[in-house]
Amino acid sequence: MIKITFPDGAQKEFKEGITSLEIAEQISPRLAQEVLAATVNGEVTDLSRPILADATLKLHKWDDAEGRHAFWHSSSHLMAEALEALYPGIKFGIGPAIENGFYYDVDPGEGRTITENDLQTIENKMKELAAVSHPFVREEIGKKAAMELFTAKGDEYKTELINELEDGTITLYKSGNFNDLCRGPHLPSTEPIKAIKLTGLAGAYWRGDEKRKMLTRIYGISFPKQKMLDDHLVFLEEAKKRDHRRIGKELELFTFSPKVGMGLPLWLPKGAELRQNLINFLTGVLKKRGYKIVATPHIGDVSLYKTSGHYEKYGADSFKPIATPQEGEQFMLKPMNCPHHCEIYNATPHSYRELPYRMAEFGTVYRYEQSGELHGLTRVRSFTQDDAHHFCRPDQLLDEFISIIDLVLYVFRVLNFNDFSAQISLRDPGNREKYIGSDENWEKAEKAIVEAAAAKNLTTTVVKGEAAFYGPKLDFMVKDAIGRKWQLGTIQVDYNMPERFDLTYNGSDNQKHRPIMIHRAIFGSMERFVAVLIENTAGKLPLWLAPEKAVILPISDKFNDYATKVLEILKNSDICTLIDDRNEKIGKKIRDNELRRIPYLLVIGEKEAENGTVAVRKQGEGDKGEMKTDDFAAFIHAEIEKELEY
């Protein structure tokens, strides 16, 4: 008999060689139906693997990433089997599970191509094969045998991979007629794969190397129930409608240019206004909270990043250094603002009485990302952080944390992110030598974070071992209108940078002391945050953020002069307004301008021109009645004030 320990600590004995699936069956037939993979002694594995000694066991259903991963990985093999049936002689690269679904990179062979039109056929074949319910059979095999097998099959991609493996570690998984080089884990059989959708095609260089052959990547997603797939497709449709890249183009917020370079956003006037509205809002809030705003250059001498440690850590993956025509200097595009801020801290002496020093900058940083990883505004090569550093005494840590959490909560409320969670990342207590800074300081900092979170009534998850080597941290995740989670604010304690830059303050004892540095961002990056805002609101921004607050719609040319008068009044009240003086029916003008997501539509005709009024329509809500133009201006300002109130 062997002893199995479950996640809740309960222990139970089973016969040696029992599988995770059999254990699930013994617990309940329902569980056995839902379980997809298992973690045995910390390693994710097939449900069908026998357990040969005492072990810890966690069973994974759909809700666990491990469960979905096995499901989608098995779906990928199923797709490969279907492809082999439809395209005899097709060759296979790699076929992993990904965050949402799976793909397989394939080489259909000389003169054969797979197009969007073929996806339905492949999908049908997959369903047909899945219905037969073939088990996934795992086999351990020697390197030589593996080479022979795939050489015989003529699959040079697999033989290249095998060539790089060590002998004795090679496993194959076979299901139906398809046998693949694979580490697993897999489902017990193809049977649970009930709902399948192949979602797209892309070209992908073999091993990501542009000098090698371009393979065809086929993407798909699958679910245990048709209803889940249907919901997912609705979600995708909704996400597509909210795609910030599409809305950004429609509303002329930002653009990219191949001449400027990939991943380098150009903010068009309306987008720049939106971005600046966010910056102005946060600047006002920061000033009231005692932050000092600074401004630093976008490059720094390599020696700066050698001092900070960034060069050693990230140098190779960064944009390369910039040389000067003479004098042999080397500069880096700045990947972070903190080294510059340390130099500003060091530019003047500091007394214990003036700490905390809260230093903030909307600092643009540059980080190299491979072109394939770039995505709209969420993954770019240049972004502006709403960065700040708190330099404080050890006894101020708790207050500083409370003040930052308070600020984050305020900003989330103003921006209607009401569903959020927070994660506290602490040291791995069993591995203390990994971290720099004294035990005493770490304990103080960890305690401060936990207490500050409690003081602000945050719901938190505490994760041990997730702290950075230089200090513990607190991260915020917000859920958007269609349930997606985005990581936003972060607060990190840092004992490292103050050492490296020899930061000091004069204590009440007239001795030099080391301040603690806290890194914090709320939006994270202006670019990514604007993307999240757009996707969350589907482009219908709150009034205070909207680059244009209102559009004037004269019902005919006759009222264009009156429209100009209304425009002037609103402009003098600093309300950015447009006129739509196209020669179109008022119904069409209203429809078109609703699509532009302008919050207020002001219809004007004979009556309004006579009364000095506007007929107000709110976007998506319709008629709000007639108002004197001045009253409308006051109404807009009052609404904005209310939005920012809290």
Add this chain to the structure above:
Amino acid sequence: MIKITFPDGAQKEFKEGITSLEIAEQISPRLAQEVLAATVNGEVTDLSRPILADATLKLHKWDDAEGRHAFWHSSSHLMAEALEALYPGIKFGIGPAIENGFYYDVDPGEGRTITENDLQTIENKMKELAAVSHPFVREEIGKKAAMELFTAKGDEYKTELINELEDGTITLYKSGNFNDLCRGPHLPSTEPIKAIKLTGLAGAYWRGDEKRKMLTRIYGISFPKQKMLDDHLVFLEEAKKRDHRRIGKELELFTFSPKVGMGLPLWLPKGAELRQNLINFLTGVLKKRGYKIVATPHIGDVSLYKTSGHYEKYGADSFKPIATPQEGEQFMLKPMNCPHHCEIYNATPHSYRELPYRMAEFGTVYRYEQSGELHGLTRVRSFTQDDAHHFCRPDQLLDEFISIIDLVLYVFRVLNFNDFSAQISLRDPGNREKYIGSDENWEKAEKAIVEAAAAKNLTTTVVKGEAAFYGPKLDFMVKDAIGRKWQLGTIQVDYNMPERFDLTYNGSDNQKHRPIMIHRAIFGSMERFVAVLIENTAGKLPLWLAPEKAVILPISDKFNDYATKVLEILKNSDICTLIDDRNEKIGKKIRDNELRRIPYLLVIGEKEAENGTVAVRKQGEGDKGEMKTDDFAAFIHAEIEKELEY
């Protein structure tokens, strides 16, 4: 006889071989005393050179740069003669006239040094030699003879220079005992050099090459009258007091860090606030004037600058391109914003109806300058331009020019730059092939500039041949409080960039047309402009610009609580205020805070605490009486509004 034509067109005959000095004597003995050099047939030359054929002649007195140049160049030789008398065997590098005075680079010889303490002795020797009044004697000499002369003297610096000269073009100038390799021109004799001041010493590598010997550079200045020197020394003292580098440090406005890199300013909180006040002010003005604000990255692909032509023109002297770890891309730090703005223009279609498109950005650019050329904020490697581009139709050029001149004048008035001049730079009419764009367009543009300047009552100088190859321009120079001139605003027409970026708009004829681009800046660079502001005001900024508006001075500790109350009231009115709660006498507090250039000092004691008032002192003006704190807040806002009014 030969015919001499004077600048006013008058002609007169003289005997062949007459010198410019003799001509001056014939005109008036007074003129002969004041004249320092002459331009004969367009070439600046010695007064004592005989004129052998018909020629044009311009005589230069002190007011002409050419006159001062000859004066200071001769003074440099005089210093060399003094040095040779005091340090026998001393060797000479080069000794030119500069913008304000002259220098000579010398090698005193092994084991000998020249220090600040020696300057007075050298100065005395120069005066002694000048009083003797040696003539400057010019000699033309062959290369071989020149080599022999300086080899015999053992001056390896001069022989190196001679070695690089062509035979037959070599001239020597001798005065007293000093004979120098020199192109001239010089004064007739040392006699006019009445007032001399040696101003400083510096190390200078021979030929600017850090691998070669470091010579001693001795700086000096000289005048024809002692009173002129005295005035100059007072001016220097005043300029030193206003030096923005000193004031920037005193007021903690900005700093530089060797780790960040030379010429890369770090804006400390107060400086960043000042800079942002300027940006916010101008942004508000621009929005009211229909500008669209955009934001672009600080790098661009090399291909962008190949398209714009900047790479070909400036590539070699720029910061070197930035490579990526993969993908073989090459980016440049952006040296100008215009290529990015062209890409923004091209991101959306444009109709003739929406032109002019006025696109503005506070865009930070990077330009390589040699470390020796860097100077505080006036010569940096990274600066933020208040850049804008007007894309307009040809028929809009005049209106656009008027609108920009109007904007420049408004900004100058608000900032109290009331003494300024403007220069219109036109084509060289004799050299039209140098310029791109059609004759018709050039004529239109030049006419538009001249008319716009006249419409705005500008006093202008028109200079032919000074236009850029891509279009004519208008530049503004302001005079500061101690008479120095600074170039600020510039407006440039550009026919080149629209071609290179293929910019178009749809005309009323539904055909594609090429817009004209106008580049314009008002401040030029935020960095340089802040320097000019500081030097103009000696750090006493107008209220609206001052980073801190007031400081509260409690007369004793007892009133610190009341000080905090006053602070809160002013903070809630967005008036940045400090408390000086040091345990010092009120007189000392007032003196110290006057030095910090804070516009208002608010003294509080028993009476003020009881009455809810503050005793207001204006910086440099003294007591302004008691005010309710709220009234003071309103008073500050009213004063700022008045400052920005006009």
